[in-house]
Amino acid sequence: MIEFLSRWWGGAAPAIEPASLRDAARLAQLHGASFHRGWGEGEFEAMLTERNTLVHRLRQGRRVIGFAVSRMAADEAEILSIAIDSNQRGRGLSRDLLLTHLGHLAGRGIRTIFLEVEENNQPARRLYERAGFGVIGRRERYYKQPGGEHLNALLMRRDLS
Numbered sequence: 001m002i003e004f005l006s007r008w009w010g011g012a013a014p015a016i017e018p019a020s021l022r023d024a025a026r027l028a029q030l031h032g033a034s035f036h037r038g039w040g041e042g043e044f045e046a047m048l049t050e051r052n053t054l055v056h057r058l059r060q061g062r063r064v065i066g067f068a069v070s071r072m073a074a075d076e077a078e079i080l081s082i083a084i085d086s087n088q089r090g091r092g093l094s095r096d097l098l099l100t101h102l103g104h105l106a107g108r109g110i111r112t113i114f115l116e117v118e119e120n121n122q123p124a125r126r127l128y129e130r131a132g133f134g135v136i137g138r139r140e141r142y143y144k145q146p147g148g149e150h151l152n153a154l155l156m157r158r159d160l161s
Helices: 002-008 021-034 041-049 093-107 122-130
Strands: 015-018 053-060 063-073 076-084 112-118 134-144 150-159
Touching (some): 015 093, 021 041, 021 053, 021 063, 021 076, 041 053, 053 093, 063 093, 076 093, 093 122, 112 122, 122 150
Parallel strands (some): 076 112
Antiparallel strands (some): 053 063, 134 150
16 A cells, blocks of 8 residues: 555656666675675676676666666577565566566567576566476576575576567
């Protein structure tokens, strides 16, 4: 109800747009809060300057609340990471972000998208499956956890054409 009233009285609708170097610190903060081994600000700065990397930010008002990043090669791309602020999850924003990001990749001539997702990450798996990705492989013990445990990754693919 509060969200509805906020939007009714002028709360900003989320916007998906290209990220810039000014976003690097916030993207690193979001990544670190979402993943065990977060990427640093310098890593985001490097990605944001690479021609073969596409980074979108999800902004609400002046605050960046999410991002998607992919690396492109020829007519293929790999989604490297998607993250949403933990306070904003469950609102369908990651789906909107993913689909918009895929549309921009298609516009750049990308035909096939790949990604890896932790096998037990049900919310992410549901997101990708609903967006048309299918499992094409598995990487045993791919993700190392803080306690030393290793988790499997699923390799997923979606064709855009």
